[in-house]
Amino acid sequence: MEGTRRRADYRRYRQLVESRPELFRRPAGGIDILLDEADIRAAMRTVARRNRARGLPPAASSVGVLAEDSYILALRDAVRFPDGSLGTHNRVVYANDARGVGVLPLFEGRIVLLRVFRHAIGRFLLEIPRGSVExxxxxxxxxxxxxxxxxxGHVATLAHLGQSFCDTSxxxxxxxxxxxxxxxVGEPQLSEGIFGIVQVTPGRFAEMLVEGGVEDAHAVNAFCMARLRGLV
Incomplete structure (x- = not known):
């Protein structure tokens, strides 16, 4: 496919190094992002050799911007691992500084879940409401x-439960x-792929976790945080 041969945008990457240096700073002792041109080329050569053995195209080792829009910035960095070896690492940086909320809603003692179709996995999930901070x-x-x-719906009372990172890899x-x-509680937001609202007791929610009926990590996180605090 043509898309698999498209190289990352290195020119835009270098612009970001200059205009947003905070994206490329790393604490000592971790995985270093390489910004020296010679180091980047060396890392790309290392990954290209590995990719050839796997049947991947040369573009799969290219360093640069993979995608950029109003929501995300996807980058492929050249890196040095703690053992000194070179490679590349992909990452997604969210435009809103990665801030968002997930809400475990209760209505008359029942947890309110959304039946959502998620494009990335191509199927429905039961989820809690969530969104980015504008x-x-x-x-x-x-x-x-x-x-x-x-x-x-309308919120009567609100309690902060904690924070969690979503996919640190x-x-x-x-x-x-x-x-x-x-x-x-009113009607679901069809324009966001929300097809229905499901209400279950906290006890039934816990059973669904064991049965595999709830797979949304945010719903699991929020429920466990609330349960440990004795709130549900």
Whole structure:
């Protein structure tokens, strides 16, 4: 396929090194991002040899920007690992500094879940409402907006549960989790791929976790945080 031969945009990458140096700083003793041209070429050659043995195209070793839009910046960096070996690492940087919220909503003692179709995995999941913090908004404002948009509900009380990173192998995304008592529930947001609202007791939710009926990591995280605090 033509797409597999497209090289990462190295020119844009160097622009980002100059304009957003904070993206490339790393503490000592971890995995170093290589910015010297000779080091980058050496890392690319190392990965290219490995890729050839796997039948991958040369472009799969190219360092640079892989994708960029208003939501994400996907990069492939040249890196030096702690043992001194060279390689490349992909990462996704979220445009909103990776800030988001996940909300475990309760209505009349039941947990409110969303039946969502997720494009990335191509199927439905039961999830809790979540969303990104928009410029100028705070965490609680984001919770109120997401609950209103995704469930048509209104928040009566709110409690912060904690924070968790979502997928540290690939992205810098993290969520602050909240428990929200709702005063009402409306209709799902079809434009966001939300096809229905499901309400279950906390006991039934726990059974569904064991049975594999809830696979959304954010729902699991928020429920466990609330359970450990004796809130559900």
């Amino acid at each position: 410029a100028g908004d705070g965490l609680e404002e984001t919770v109120l907006r997401e609950i209103a948009e995704e469930t048509g 690939l992205s810098n995304a993290g969520l602050d989790y909240f428990l929200a008592e709702l005063s009402g």
